[in-house]
Amino acid sequence: MIETMAFDRANAAAEQHQKTRPRWLTRLPWRTGEDWERPGPTRDQQRHDVVGTLVLLLASAFILEVSRGIGALAGETEPIWIQHLALALIILPLVVRRRYPVAVMLVCSAVFLGLGLLVPMVATQMTFQAAYFASLYTAVAWAKDRRMLWLGTTVVIAVMALWVILSFTVSSSYDGMLERITEGDDTYRGFLPPLVSLALYNLAINAAFFGGAIMFGMSAWRSAHQRELLVRQSAQLELQATELARQAVLDERLRIARELHDVVAHHISVIGVQAGAARRVLEKKPEATAGALQTIEASSREAVEQMRSLLGVLRAGEDPGPESDGGARRSPEPGLADLPELVQEQPGLSVSYHRSEDAPGALDRVPAPMGLSIYRTVQESLANVRRHSTAGAAVVALRTGTTETGNRWVEVETVDNGRPRAGDTAGSGFGIRGIRERADLHGGIAEIGPRSGGGWRVRVRFPVR
Numbered sequence: 059m060i061e062t063m064a065f066d067r068a069n070a071a072a073e074q075h076q077k078t079r080p081r082w083l084t085r086l087p088w089r090t091g092e093d094w095e096r097p098g099p100t101r102d103q104q105r106h107d108v109v110g111t112l113v114l115l116l117a118s119a120f121i122l123e124v125s126r127g128i129g130a131l132a133g134e135t136e137p138i139w140i141q142h143l144a145l146a147l148i149i150l151p152l153v154v155r156r157r158y159p160v161a162v163m164l165v166c167s168a169v170f171l172g173l174g175l176l177v178p179m180v181a182t183q184m185t186f187q188a189a190y191f192a193s194l195y196t197a198v199a200w201a202k203d204r205r206m207l208w209l210g211t212t213v214v215i216a217v218m219a220l221w222v223i224l225s226f227t228v229s230s231s232y233d234g235m236l237e238r239i240t241e242g243d244d245t246y247r248g249f250l251p252p253l254v255s256l257a258l259y260n261l262a263i264n265a266a267f268f269g270g271a272i273m274f275g276m277s278a279w280r281s282a283h284q285r286e287l288l289v290r291q292s293a294q295l296e297l298q299a300t301e302l303a304r305q306a307v308l309d310e311r312l313r314i315a316r317e318l319h320d321v322v323a324h325h326i327s328v329i330g331v332q333a334g335a336a337r338r339v340l341e342k343k344p345e346a347t348a349g350a351l352q353t354i355e356a357s358s359r360e361a362v363e364q365m366r367s368l369l370g371v372l373r374a375g376e377d378p379g380p381e382s383d384g385g386a387r388r389s390p391e392p393g394l395a396d397l398p399e400l401v402q403e404q405p406g407l408s409v410s411y412h413r414s415e416d417a418p419g420a421l422d423r424v425p426a427p428m429g430l431s432i433y434r435t436v437q438e439s440l441a442n443v444r445r446h447s448t449a450g451a452a453v454v455a456l457r458t459g460t461t462e463t464g465n466r467w468v469e470v471e472t473v474d475n476g477r478p479r480a481g482d483t484a485g486s487g488f489g490i491r492g493i494r495e496r497a498d499l500h501g502g503i504a505e506i507g508p509r510s511g512g513g514w515r516v517r518v519r520f521p522v523r
Contacts, residue, residue, distance in 0.1 A: 094283055094286070095202040096200060096201075096202060096279065096282055096283070097286075098156075098157065098202075099156040099157060099200070103156055104154075104156065104157065107152065107153055107154070107155055107156055108153055110152070111149060111150065111152045111153045114149050114152070114185060114188070114189065115145070115146060115149050115150070117185060118145045118146075118149060118183065118185035118186070118189075119142055119145070121183065121184060121185055122141060122142065122145060122180070122183060122185075125183065126138070136176070136177050136180075140177065141177060141180045144173045144176075144177050144180045144181075144186070145180065145183065145185060145186055145189075147169050147173065148166055148169045148170060148173065148186060148189045148190060149185070149189045151165050151166055151169075151193065152166075152189060152192055152193065152196075155192065155193060155196040155200075156196060156200050159196045159197040159199070159200040159201045159207075160197050160201050160203070160206055160207055160210050162193050162196065162197065163193045163194055163196070163197035163210060163211075163214065164210055164213075164214070165193075166189065166190050166193035166194075167190075167193075167214045167217060167218070170186075170190050170218075170221075171217060171218070171221050173186075174221055175221070187267070191267065191270075191271050194211075194214075194268065194271035194272065194275065195271045195274050195275045195278070196275070197210070197211070197275065198211070198271065198272050198274075198275025198276055198278075198279060199274075199275040199276075199278035199279045199282070200279070211272065215268060218264065218268065222260055222261075222264060312495070329354050329357050329358060333350070333354060335350050335405070335406065336350035336351055336354075350405075353405055391426075391430050392429075392430065392433045393426055393429035393430055393432075393433055394421055394424060394429045394432060394433065394456070395429075396433060397411060397413075397432075397433060397436060397454070397456065398411055400433065400436060400437060400440075401436070401440070401454055404440055404444065404452075406444065406450070407440065407443060407444055407449070407450065407451065407452060408450060408451040408452075409440065409451070409452045409453070409454060410451070410452075410453050410454070411454045411455075411456075412453070412454070412455045412456070412457075413455075413456045413457075414455070414456070414457045414458070415457070415458050416457075416458050416459050416460060417458070420458040420466070420468075421456065421458060421468065423522070424458075424468050424522060425522075427500075428468070428500050428520050428522070431496040431497075431499065431500060431520070432456070432468070432470045432518070432520070434492070434493075434496060435470055435472075435493050435496060435497075435516065435518050436454055436470060436472060438489045438490075438492060438493055439454075439472035439493070439516040440452060440454075440472065441489070442489055442490075442514075442516075443472075443474050443476065443514070446478060446479055447474055447476035447477065447478065447479065447513075447514060448476040448477050448478075448479055449474035449475055449476025449477075449513065449514075450476070451474065451475070452472060452473065452474040453471075453472070453473050453474075454470070454471070454472050455469075455470070455471045455472075456468070456469070456470050457469050457471075458522075465521060465522075466521070466522040467519050467520060467521050467522060468519070468520050468522055469517065469518065469519040469520070470517070470518055471515065471516070471517040471518075472515070472516045472517075473509065473513060473514070473515045473516075474513045474514055475511075475512055475513040476512075476513055476514070477512065477513075490506055493506065493516065493518065494506070496518075497518050497519075497520070500520045500521070501520070501521055502518055502519055502520035502521065503518070503519050504516075504517070504518045505517045505518075
């Protein structure tokens with residue numbers, strides 16, 4: 059609970075900080091999820107980097123030989139082994155590109171800058187460019203320290219701009235390119251001078267190269283961020299679902315415990331009263347003894363059936379057949395319609411039942427779960443009268459009404475005029491606790507205690523929504 063509260067406070071602080079930050083600043087690419095660090099590569103990903111690097115190295119050697127065969131490297135004066143070494147120098151760092159993304163980007167940038175000036179024709183090879191693109195993309199997609207990443211990217215772009223300038227002034231490849239342009243037919247010239255056109259062309263190519271690497275890298279990084287957020291949310295939802303399921307099980311156990319207590323307490327009380335009466339009149343009034351024994355038999359049978367009905371819900375995952383205890387022997391749960399029968403079957407206690415409605419049919423609209431709670435409340439109240447009071451009579455009143463605000467309610471009240479039995483204990487307290495829990499379950503109010511003029515009163519009011 060403490061960790062959850064701390065997590066909520068941290069989220070609230072982060073949201074407040076996000077609101078006070080300028081809108082344009084939150085839209086910058088390095089501000090999106092800036093506090094998140096992407097986990098390092100797995101073993102499989104590192105193994106894929108090694109295999110991919112070897113494949114790219116072999117492909118670059120093959121493409122280089124093909125290029126030499128068609129004369130694409132006719133202007134290159136460096137030995138062939140230097141050309142292959144140049145390709146290897148920029149490709150081999152990709153083996154650890156996801157473990158050290160920023161470092162690999164800086165190393166590949168330095169190699170690209172140096173080899174682009176020493177062996178410019180090799181630097182134009184497709185695999186050479188692809189290796190450098192992969193280093194830029196991986197740095198943006200995998201760097202943990204985003205501030206260091208964008209600082210390094212800025213330095214790389216600045217150095218590459220310097221490389222373009224040096225290429226125009228130092229490299230002989232551009233001199234040859236300009237000679238071929240100036241020697242061509244004037245009818246194919248553009249409206250810009252050759253040098254300006256060449257500069258703008260290279261600027262567009264490099265902008266697309268670096269911009270594409272950064273854009274694809276940011277897309278991959280955001281996708282990884284979203285995947286982790288989804289995983290965390292899924293774990294949190296699963297935890298909440300587990301907690302809700304656990305709470306539902308606890309609530310169901312509490313409901314069953316209340317039902318079992320009410321059923322057992324009521325019927326055992328009836329059995330005890332009838333057994334005592336039968337013992338007193340066993341010799342003098344045999345017919346009264348037979349009636350008491352019949353009541354005991356009926357009450358015990360009903361108690362067993364109700365307990366089987368309640369315990370049947372505990373057999374989760376079973377499909378009871380029609381002959382099983384959880385099938386045909388299960389009966390509907392009692393409600394308001396069963397109250398008259400309940401008050402009449404109280405041995406040794408005269409109970410009068412009053413029913414009043416402020417509007418016709420108001421009690422018929424009481425929900426079934428609330429009706430069950432009212433039934434159990436009356437049942438427990440009368441059982442307490444028989445067990446703990448000297449009263450010979452009791453009154454049960456069921457009524458409905460409407461508050462000043464227009465909210466409807468239903469109320470049940472049980473009163474007696476007896477006194478506590480001599481030497482009687484207060485009992486376990488589970489009965490009164492069950493009544494209060496039933497009231498809380500429906501948002502009701504329970505008033506339980508002695509009356510000022512003597513006797514005991516149990517009054518429970520439920521709001522009818």
